[in-house]
Structure formats: structure tokens, C-alpha cells
Amino acid sequence: MPVRRALLFLAGVLMSVQDFTMMIVRSFRYLIFHFRMRESLFEMDRLGVGSIPIVFLANLFAGLDMALQFSVVMAPYGASNLLGRVVATSIIRDMGPVLASLVMSARVTAGITSELGMMATTQQIEALLVMGVDPVDRLIAPKILAGMVMLPALSVVGDLLGVLAGLMVAQLGAHVPAPLYWSGVRSALTLPNLVNGMLKPFVFGFILVAVGCFYGLRTTGGAQGVGRATTKAVVSAAIWILIANFMISKFLIDVWGWKL
Amino acid sequence: MIRLEKVTVAYGEQVVLDGIDLEVPTGKTMVILGESGSGKTTILKCVLGTLHPVSGRVLANDLEVGKLTDEELLRFRRRMGMVFQEGALFDSMTVGENVAFWLWEHTTLSDDKVEERVRMLLQFVGLESSIDQMPSDLSGGMRRRVAIARAMAAEDPAFMLYDEPTTGLDPFTSKSICDLMRRVQREFKSTNIVVTHDLTDAYRVGDLFTFIKDAKVIATGTRQEIEHSSDPFIRTFISLDS
Numbered sequence: 001m002p003v004r005r006a007l008l009f010l011a012g013v014l015m016s017v018q019d020f021t022m023m024i025v026r027s028f029r030y031l032i033f034h035f036r037m038r039e040s041l042f043e044m045d046r047l048g049v050g051s052i053p054i055v056f057l058a059n060l061f062a063g064l065d066m067a068l069q070f071s072v073v074m075a076p077y078g079a080s081n082l083l084g085r086v087v088a089t090s091i092i093r094d095m096g097p098v099l100a101s102l103v104m105s106a107r108v109t110a111g112i113t114s115e116l117g118m119m120a121t122t123q124q125i126e127a128l129l130v131m132g133v134d135p136v137d138r139l140i141a142p143k144i145l146a147g148m149v150m151l152p153a154l155s156v157v158g159d160l161l162g163v164l165a166g167l168m169v170a171q172l173g174a175h176v177p178a179p180l181y182w183s184g185v186r187s188a189l190t191l192p193n194l195v196n197g198m199l200k201p202f203v204f205g206f207i208l209v210a211v212g213c214f215y216g217l218r219t220t221g222g223a224q225g226v227g228r229a230t231t232k233a234v235v236s237a238a239i240w241i242l243i244a245n246f247m248i249s250k251f252l253i254d255v256w257g258w259k260l
Numbered sequence: 261m262i263r264l265e266k267v268t269v270a271y272g273e274q275v276v277l278d279g280i281d282l283e284v285p286t287g288k289t290m291v292i293l294g295e296s297g298s299g300k301t302t303i304l305k306c307v308l309g310t311l312h313p314v315s316g317r318v319l320a321n322d323l324e325v326g327k328l329t330d331e332e333l334l335r336f337r338r339r340m341g342m343v344f345q346e347g348a349l350f351d352s353m354t355v356g357e358n359v360a361f362w363l364w365e366h367t368t369l370s371d372d373k374v375e376e377r378v379r380m381l382l383q384f385v386g387l388e389s390s391i392d393q394m395p396s397d398l399s400g401g402m403r404r405r406v407a408i409a410r411a412m413a414a415e416d417p418a419f420m421l422y423d424e425p426t427t428g429l430d431p432f433t434s435k436s437i438c439d440l441m442r443r444v445q446r447e448f449k450s451t452n453i454v455v456t457h458d459l460t461d462a463y464r465v466g467d468l469f470t471f472i473k474d475a476k477v478i479a480t481g482t483r484q485e486i487e488h489s490s491d492p493f494i495r496t497f498i499s500l501d502s
Binding site: 133 | 310330334335337345348351361414
């Protein structure tokens, strides 16, 4: 009996992996061969523009806090002149994209899952199919594109805001002159850092939307089912973002070595 | 014509349809009757190709639904209208947009032409004045009417499928929905399947009737044949309804 249960569990996992892969492959096929400009722009506005306030707030306070913590650690070693470089590097390479994605997963992944979940439980997804429209084409592909375009864009502006917040702490708290801080920031704008800072939000944007869509489309069981699917989706997206963050960091360090 | 040949459907170990045969002649309305959970809606899903039988085959105008690829299925469904139990209207769109959806997706009609057709369809179901309303603002009966208008948007729908179209409606609204279904059938000469457990409504819209019990078809025929059936389940069903 336990063996049978384990096999059924394994089969379920494999089926889910297959369904997820099929959904992604079909999404990209539609994005290439049946691109929907209107829906894509609509989703970019909804997912991206609508998330500006929370992403900015998160990056603002991350920048403030990081500058504060680093200034406390670095001051005893007389390394405050490196504050700009350290803050910018941490924000561009890691904190900016990860924080923006995690904050957005609470908003975007939850929103997508509950929206698609409600559509699934009220037969609206089935209605699309019956009308000869593939839900992946109409609903999923534009969202995935929006995630991959808007998260890098938001990350760039969020990073800038974090660095500016760091400057405030550097000047007022650690008494680092602004030109010194900015020269540190400039020295952090290296190719490895910039690639890191753009690749991560691109991948995270894909993850948080794809996971939301996947759980949303599979929702069953009315309002309770929608709640369950939404919780699962947000948790999964957050975990996958953290896993992907480590893997991308490791990959890029392997490519470029220990350069900053 | 829609034909099901020895169709068996199972969810895991639970058999929902057990080798059923069914034939709906072109231009006729077949009403499928039975208890809740007896597999009535499953038949519609098989015809739509959203559910694949374990064995047997489903033919729609000699096209075997189970053998169609995903793209072919999407094309096949464009000539099909389906009215869901609760309407399944897109709740983020207005009534007009719901009806226009098929036209936007599958035609290159100008906005003016689309609006003209949407108004005509809404007029047909008596809801032209609700064109800008959201589905959440409509009553149950109005939602079913919009769903019927949306299903009719496909020009010349060859098949119309109705899943419990009058469930939860008051007798007056139920009758008006049934009258509307009859008008749709006359207008398009479509082949229809109606799933219901309400015998009164079934008699209003049906040409042929099929009873399902324990995943099997127990009787098929005209109203007279059904009413003279000696099957105890059918006799009980008829007597309870009257």
C-alpha cells in the first residue's frame, strides 16, 4: 500500500511537471506566432504599473536599511568610503531583484491565481475553450510576457531608488560625502553586476507569473479551492525565486569568477 | 448529427458513463434526463472534446472528436454554441463585450459591424438595453439569456449544447428561456443537446428524450414512447415531476 501511494504521488508530480512544461511551451509558441499586442499591453499596465508603489517602497527601505547596517559594520575599519559601492552592489546584484520579486509575488502571483481560479471554478475557462479560444493564448501568454518585461523595468528604477536612499543614510548618518558615495556607486556598475541585475528580474518575472497561472488554471473546489490555490502559488513562487536566485548567482560567479 | 458509440468515461475507478450509445439527428433537440451526478454533463464534455472517453467514440457530423488535434478541436468548437449552467459569462467584461467576444476572436469585422450584430443578438434575447451592464448586475435568468446570445454569436452554429439552462430559475423565467431555446433552434436549425432534470422544461424544448441511470442509457425515444415506458425509474421520475 505505501509503495502504491508513493507511486501515485510520483505520477502526480510527473503529471504536474508535464502540464507546467506544456503550458510554458504553448505560451512561448503563442507569443511568437500569435502575439496579442492589446492584451500584452493591458497586462503590462496591470501587473507592472500597478506594482510601482509597493516595489518602490520595498526598495526605498531596503536601501535605507542596508546603508545603515553596512555603515555600522564598515566604520570601525575606516571603510566608509566604500559604502556607495557596497550598497549599490548588494542592491543591483541581489536585494533589488529579490525584494521586488517577493513583494510582487504577494501582489501579482496571488492576483493571477485568484483571478484564473475564479474563472476556472465558474466555468469561464471552459467557456473560452468552447468558443474555440485557447486560454493559454488569451490569458497566460500575455501575462508571462508582461512579467518578463515589467519586472526588470521595475527593478532598474527600484535599484536607483534604493541607491538614493542609501545616499541619504551615507550623508546624514555615516557622514560620507556625496561625491565619494557616487564614485563608489559608479564603480559598482560593472558588466557582471548589471547582467546579474537584469537577468534575475527577467527570470523572477517569469517565475512569479508562470507559477500563478499554473495554480490558477488547476483550481477546483469553489471559493475555498481558490484560497488554497492562491496560498500554494504564493509560497511556491517565493521558494522558486529564492532557488533561482542562488542558481543564477552561482552560474554567473562560475562564468565571471569572483569579480565584482 | 451527433453520435456517441459505446462511450465509456471513468474518473479513476469511478465509471461515469458505461458504454453508452446515443444519436441526435440533425436539426433535432435531444434532452438528456436523469438524477444529479448521473453523468449527463459528462456527455456534453465528450461532445465538446474537453473530456476524452476511455473507450468508444464521439462523432459530430461524421467528424470523430477524439481524433482531432488541439488546433482542430479549437476550430471544431467555433461552430458550436454552449450555454453553461450558470451562464459562465466573463465577469470582467460587459454584456456587450461577452457577446462580441467570439466575433473579436474569429472574425475581422469592423467595430461597427460587431456592435450591430451584438445589438441584434441581444435584441433577439430581449436584453438590448443591458448591453453596457456587467454580468454581476444581472439576474439569473438574464445571465442565461446573455449566455444564449453569446452562444449564438458564432455565425450559423451547427450544434447548441445546454447544460441545465433553467436550473434555479422561477417557472416564468424557465418558460421564457425554453421559448428562447426553441426560437434559437428554429432560427439556426441546429442540432441540440439539452441536459436537465426538469421534465416540464424537457417537454417544452425536446424532440427526443434519453434517460440516464447508473452511467447507462435506460431509454431513448419521443415523448409518447417515454411516457409509455414501463421502466420503474422512468415511471417514478415522471410521477414525481407531475
